[in-house]
Amino acid sequence: MPSLRGAKRRGNPAGLRILAGLLRFARNDGIGLLFLLAAAPVFAQSALPPSPYAYTQLEDPKQEAEAKALMESLRCLVCQGQSIADSDADMAGDMRALVRQRIKAGEKPEAIRRWLIERYGDWVSYKPPVEPLTWPLWAAPLLLLGLGLVLARGRFRRRRR
Amino acid sequence: MRRPLLWAPLALFLLIVGLVVWGLRRPDDTTIPSQMIGKPMPDFVLQPAVASHPGLSLADLRSGRPHLINVFASWCIPCRTEAGQLAELKARGVPIVGIAVRDKSEDVARFLGEYGDPFERIGSDPRSQVQFDLGSSGVPETFVVDGRGVIRLQHIGEIRPEEVDSVYRAWEQAK
Numbered sequence: 001m002p003s004l005r006g007a008k009r010r011g012n013p014a015g016l017r018i019l020a021g022l023l024r025f026a027r028n029d030g031i032g033l034l035f036l037l038a039a040a041p042v043f044a045q046s047a048l049p050p051s052p053y054a055y056t057q058l059e060d061p062k063q064e065a066e067a068k069a070l071m072e073s074l075r076c077l078v079c080q081g082q083s084i085a086d087s088d089a090d091m092a093g094d095m096r097a098l099v100r101q102r103i104k105a106g107e108k109p110e111a112i113r114r115w116l117i118e119r120y121g122d123w124v125s126y127k128p129p130v131e132p133l134t135w136p137l138w139a140a141p142l143l144l145l146g147l148g149l150v151l152a153r154g155r156f157r158r159r160r161r
Numbered sequence: 162m163r164r165p166l167l168w169a170p171l172a173l174f175l176l177i178v179g180l181v182v183w184g185l186r187r188p189d190d191t192t193i194p195s196q197m198i199g200k201p202m203p204d205f206v207l208q209p210a211v212a213s214h215p216g217l218s219l220a221d222l223r224s225g226r227p228h229l230i231n232v233f234a235s236w237c238i239p240c241r242t243e244a245g246q247l248a249e250l251k252a253r254g255v256p257i258v259g260i261a262v263r264d265k266s267e268d269v270a271r272f273l274g275e276y277g278d279p280f281e282r283i284g285s286d287p288r289s290q291v292q293f294d295l296g297s298s299g300v301p302e303t304f305v306v307d308g309r310g311v312i313r314l315q316h317i318g319e320i321r322p323e324e325v326d327s328v329y330r331a332w333e334q335a336k
Contacts, residue, residue, distance in 0.1 A: 119296035
């Protein structure tokens with residue numbers, strides 16, 4: 001199988017090049033990497049244990065499902081790119097505890113969302129409200145779909161001719 | 162094909178490039194302002210964070226004179242740098258109360274010993290509940306609350322030396 005061996009031989013230098021590149025990177029940027037590993041997180045964490053229900057599910061699976069759905073659509077205030085369900089920040093844990101405790105007490109998920117929006121603005125919720133400012137957002141899919149239909153219709157007509 | 166329609170994709174492309182450039186050049190602002198400014202502070206009662214200071218409740222804030230609420234924590238690094246500014250505000254006659262977020266009593270006591278103690282009262286908020294009430298999203302934050310318990314100002318981040326005057330003015334205006 002000469003052709004295969006040839007391919008192998010040709011492949012080898014490339015592999016070596018990548019390995020050499022990695023070694024060079026480790027040598028030049030190794031110190032930087034070390035610093036990166038030793039760096040403290042930007043947002044310090046407190047010494048207190050997490051709130052009850054921050055990492056514990058509710059006893060009632062139906063309530064836990066409600067809480068989970070709500071937590072996945074609430075934004076973490078500290079990490080800002082994550083939902084509170086995904087974040088390990090202390091404050092996200094406290095928000096999960098707040099959500100679970102209120103759901104347990106019988107509060108509706110949307111009421112909890114409103115409570116948080118009252119304090120932090122629409123920003124805290126991943127679910128955009130329907131209001132004049134967000135009308136373009138909600139209308140865009142319909143407009144684009146309409147545009148696509150018109151374009152498709154034009155093309156099919158031309159082809160038929 | 163009509164001529165103007167031919168230029169539409171290019172125009173759309175330039176529009177998107179323009180949007181991206183505008184977005185990149187705008188400074189990144191990750192602060193989340195509280196929506197509670199101008200609204201009355203919700204009812205709350207916080208246990209004392211340290212033995213040397215009384216705790217904090219809404220009744221303490223509705224005493225008729227405006228207060229500064231400093232939301233801090235011993236584990237928060239920027240909180241250490243605003244001690245001097247808080248001391249200056251206190252020297253100018255501003256009553257300052259503290260809310261220690263997720264903190265242990267001994268840690269707060271050590272923090273006060275090391276960085277100074279401008280506080281009349283310090284309430285302990287072990288589960289960030291009052292922080293949520295205030296619409297506060299981190300430490301340190303400072304609020305001006307008037308004598309009726311209405312939130313007048315939120316200052317996000319540590320109070321820098323050049324910001325002492327504006328915080329003081331906000332406190333005076335709350336009288």
